[in-house]
Amino acid sequence: MANYRSPRPCKKLDWLHPKYTVTKIISSHVVELDVRGSIYPRFHVDLLRRAHQDPAPGQKVDDAQPPAIQDETGEDLWDVDEILCARWKKRGRGQFRQALVRWTGYAEPTWEPVEWLQGTIAMKAFEDKYGPIKTNDGPRERYEALTGTREPRRRRPGRRGEGG
Known part of the structure; x- marks a missing residue:
């Protein structure tokens, strides 16, 4: 309100x-x-x-989320089901790499920094299929289908003095 x-x-x-x-x-x-x-x-x-908690008519509600798994030090861990695609994200003057992650037991995928996913089975499966995650975005149609938006392709910068 x-x-x-x-x-x-x-x-x-x-x-x-x-x-x-x-x-x-x-x-x-x-x-x-x-x-x-x-x-x-x-x-x-x-x-x-x-x-x-009050969904629109016909909307599927999946709020049942499993609790985090705790390791021997008491730190929370979550199970990565699959890495769907990757992108570059701007922050300030720099950029960093993010991956769209589907979590086991959760309804919505989330964007997470690639550094958090190093050494996971899902990261190895993504890199085996599409190549290194630092240079490959993975399937673009998955990104567009899951987020409902289309990221614009970056243009190659033109050279000065070249005319058509």
Whole structure:
């Protein structure tokens, strides 16, 4: 819920986390919520978001995530299922290499630094199939299908003085 004052000392994330139920639909643009005391209960629908645990109709929910495995030192470890593709990511003036990783037991793949994946079976399988991860991105269609976006191809810089 946006545009509401919180009694807490830091209101930065308060509007993201409260979960209210719609008690009455006033019109197509206004709903009434079950809010506490002095807050006016009617809100425009643009100020509201669907709760994360309340999916849209037909949306598949897979929140069951396995706990992290702990090694003998007590450090958390996660099981890498597969490395899907890789990319260069800009940070400041430099770039670093990221890999799109599918984790065992998790629904969504995440982008992780390549350095974190060194020595894994998934890294070896990726490099056996596509070559060194520092120079090969892997299949582009996988990236586009999973993220829904297409990264632009980098153009080769032209030389000055060359005309057409």
